[in-house]
Amino acid sequence: MGITLTVSLGLLLGRWLAVKGTPAVLVSLGTAICGGSAIAAAAPVLQADEADTGVALATVFLLNAAALLIFPWVGHLLSLDPRAFGLWSALAIHDTSSVVGAAATFGPEALLVGTTTKLARALWIVPVTLALGFWMSRRQDQETRPAKAKRPWFILGFLAAAALVTYLPVLQPAGQVVAAGARRLLVLTLFLLGLGFSRETLRKVGPRPLIHGLVLWLLVGVATLGAIRLGWVR
Numbered sequence: 001m002g003i004t005l006t007v008s009l010g011l012l013l014g015r016w017l018a019v020k021g022t023p024a025v026l027v028s029l030g031t032a033i034c035g036g037s038a039i040a041a042a043a044p045v046l047q048a049d050e051a052d053t054g055v056a057l058a059t060v061f062l063l064n065a066a067a068l069l070i071f072p073w074v075g076h077l078l079s080l081d082p083r084a085f086g087l088w089s090a091l092a093i094h095d096t097s098s099v100v101g102a103a104a105t106f107g108p109e110a111l112l113v114g115t116t117t118k119l120a121r122a123l124w125i126v127p128v129t130l131a132l133g134f135w136m137s138r139r140q141d142q143e144t145r146p147a148k149a150k151r152p153w154f155i156l157g158f159l160a161a162a163a164l165v166t167y168l169p170v171l172q173p174a175g176q177v178v179a180a181g182a183r184r185l186l187v188l189t190l191f192l193l194g195l196g197f198s199r200e201t202l203r204k205v206g207p208r209p210l211i212h213g214l215v216l217w218l219l220v221g222v223a224t225l226g227a228i229r230l231g232w233v234r
Helices: 002-016 021-032 036-045 050-077 082-092 096-106 108-122 125-143 153-167 169-195 199-205 208-229
Strands: none
Touching: 002 021, 002 208, 021 036, 021 050, 021 208, 036 050, 036 125, 050 082, 050 096, 050 208, 082 096, 082 108, 082 208, 096 108, 153 169
8 A cells, every 4th residue: 555655646746746757657666666676677668768767766876875874863863663763764765775774773673674574565566567567568559659568577587486496495596596696687787777877867857857756755754754653554
C-alpha cells in the first residue's frame, strides 16, 4: 500500500510541477521501491532516453547522500529508538546501501530492521516491472506505434535463478558467485549511466525532475516518520 501511495503521490506531484511523464515515473518508482535499482530496471521498459534516466539517477543519488547526513541527526534529535529509526530509514531512504549506512549509526537492531524491510521492499521491482512492461505493450498496441515495447523478460530469468538456488542446494555456491558478480555489474551499469549526466543533460531536461524528487522525498520522509511515531506503521 505504501508503494502505491508513494507512486501515486509522485505522479500527481509530477503533473503539478509539469514534469514530463518518464522522469516523473522513474523518480516516483525510485522513491517508492529502492532507488537506482528500480530506475535501472524500469528505464528500458519505459523506453526512457539517456537524459531522463541520468537525471532520475542523479536525483536519487544526491538525496541518498543527503539522507546519510540528515537522517541520523533527525533520529537523535527526536530520540527515536533503534527499531523505529531502522524502519523509517527503510521507508524513506532510496537505496539499500544508504539505508545500511544510516541505520548502522543507530546500532545492530536498527541495521537489522532497516536492511530487512528495505530488501523486502526491493522485491516489488519484480511485479512492478512486469506490470509496466505489459502496460507499455498494450498502450503501444492501442496507439499502433511502430516501436515495440520492451517486455522485462530478464525478470523471469531472475525468478528462475532464484528458484533454482533456493530449491537446489548444490547450486548455492555458484549462486553466491553469480550474485556477487551481478552486484558489481549493477554498480558498473549505474556508473556508466551516471556518466551520461552533464550540464547539457540538465539543460535539456530542466531542473523540474530534481525539484520533483526533492519534494517527493521530503513528503515521504515526513509522512512515514509521522506514521511511525503515531504507531500506524510498526
